[in-house]
Structure formats: structure tokens, C-alpha cells
Amino acid sequence: MKILAVESSARTASVAIVEDNRLLSEVYTNSGLTHSQTLMPMAEAAFDCAKIEFNSIDLFAVSIGPGSFTGIRIGVAAVKGLAQAYKKPCIGISTLEAISYNLSGQECIVCAVMDARCGQVYTALFESHNGAIERLSSDKAMMITELELQLKGLSSGLPVILAGDGAKICFDVLKDTAVSIKLAPEHIRFQRASSVAFVASKINPDFQDLSANNLVPVYLRAPQAERELRIRNEMK
């Protein structure tokens, strides 16, 4: 089965083609949010390099959030349009779950974490064990301070590795606290389309409605309630 995966949930963007758990080609960029201009040329390059025809793709997969409003819309709209036009199945994958797959094969707790701005993150915990990934908590938006409490409460004994575009920010805040964490190295830290494809390949299509009509972005509400957007003070 050939899967085309698209990942454009934040600053990085990538396109990958995976066939039966083998990565045929992957194009990746981390050079600014211009996905509406780069995504399609990247897909074209991925097909050229893999030397396969567009029509031979069996399943489209896309990272549906949480993440950047613009980024997710670009990826989801692109895949939705392609799947509809080519009458192919498509599947939406949690961005955080895809990030956790960057560390599959390791023995660790993966704290997938994305920058939600203003001291907040999108995050979920996964356990990577015996080559499998198991989700420990659902995708949530929270303050970094709240994540700190969550990590302090972990008691599995496995090392905790931060991955995702918010990993560095969290690491810098938490490294001097009582929480014991490691930062995933650059080459496996960020969102990758290949990881999106590997998550997709594990999902049993019998239990999912994979029509393009059902593909929608997932925006997580950030918990800013405690801080007002409009600061109510009189200006001098």
C-alpha cells in the first residue's frame, strides 16, 4: 500500500511517500511559513524522486492539528482536494501522535509538545516501548507550568524525551526544575510527514470512514482564559 503524507502544522513542512512501511521519498523544509507556496512543489519532487505515478497512491494522510491555524488549513485543504479529485481515501492524523513516532524504537516516554504561543503548548504523552507507541494522554492545550506538574507526576522510570516544535522552549523553561527531561536531537525533533505516514499505516481502515468529506482540521482551544487579551489599564 502506498501512502502520501503531508505535514504542514507549523513552521516546518514536509511531504513523504511510504510503501509498506518503507520510506520511498521525503521532502522537508524548515525555512519559514510559506507552505502555500512550497507544499505542492515538494509533493511533485517527492513523486519525481520515488519514480511513482500520482494515481498509484492508495491512501492520503495529513497532519490535522493541533498547530498553526494557517499551516493546518493549507495541509488539510490540499489533501482534501486531492483525495476528492482522485476519489481516494484519506485520513487525518494527530500532529502530536505523529511527533511521537519520531522516537519509535526508543525506550522512553515521549512528551510531544508544540508551541501554542504566549507560554502555552499543545501536548500529549506517549510511551515508546518494544517498538510500539502507546498513547498515555489525549491532545491538550495547556500552560508550560501545567505541563511541568504533569511531568513531575510521571513515575514509569523511563526517560522523558521532548519532541516537536515546542520542545526547545519547554526544555529551556524546565531543564533547571526538578523534572528530568531530555531534548530530542534536531534530526528527529520536528514534525515529519514520514511519521504521519507511519501512524496512518497502523490504522485499521475498516474502523474509519476515510472519505474526503470527513477530513477536518482539529484546533485545540488554548487555555488563555486566565489572561485577558485586552489589558484593561488606562494609558497615560
Add this chain to the structure above:
Amino acid sequence: MAEFISKSPAQTEKFGSELGKTLKIGDAVAIFGDMGAGKTVFVRGLASGMGLKAFVSSPTFALVHEYPGNPPLFHFDMYRINSWDDLYSTGFFDYMDTGGVIAVEWSENIEAALPENSIKVIIMQGKSLNERRIVITEDN
């Protein structure tokens, strides 16, 4: 902190242009001021100071106008933005990663979300109807 007295829209634009000449990628200019203060005129000055040949108008309804250049200028108007969800869906946070200069009218409405090193421009009524007091604050 710098303070200017403007006697006309043309002078307000001139002050904007002076600031525009100093702007570089990643800068954010947060503009505060009431209806008719001259915020859009000030941004028009920013654009010309940055060497952009753009037609600058108020993005009250479009929320953001993009003026291409090197670097480009992204001109926001937050008049109708009332919540974090509203702000998220303007793509404001995404624009900050795009590699340009950001100018934000009605910064009052999103003050908690402004980037830390924003250059603050406060335009106030002066002593007469057509006079404006413009205070520019740069944190660093």
C-alpha cells in the same frame, strides 16, 4: 522613548516613514490610538520608509493586508478582534514566523498577545483638533 507633535496627516506620515527606515525582519510595531488618530496614515509612512510601493489602506474588514517587499510588511487591524480564538484565526501568530515586519492597528485589543519586543506607537489627541502627540517606545 521619543515624542513628536504632529500638526497634520502629512507630518504623521513623515514620522511613520522615519521609523519605517529603521525596521528589519521580525520587528513588530504596535499602534495604539482612537478612531481618526492617524494610525493608517502612520502605517502608510512605515511602508514608504521601508521602500515599499504599496497602496496602504485600513484592513478593518480584511483583518490583514500584505505589502510585498524585502522584507514585506503585514498590516493588521484588530478593531474587530475580541477573543483569543478570533486572533488565532487571523493567522497573526503564523505571520510572526513568516519573516517580515508586522504593524498592528488597535493593539489595545490584543495587548496581551503582542510580541515582547514590540515597538509601541501611541497616537493621542494634541492641544488642538488637528494636533497629535505621538509617543514611540522601544523596549531595548
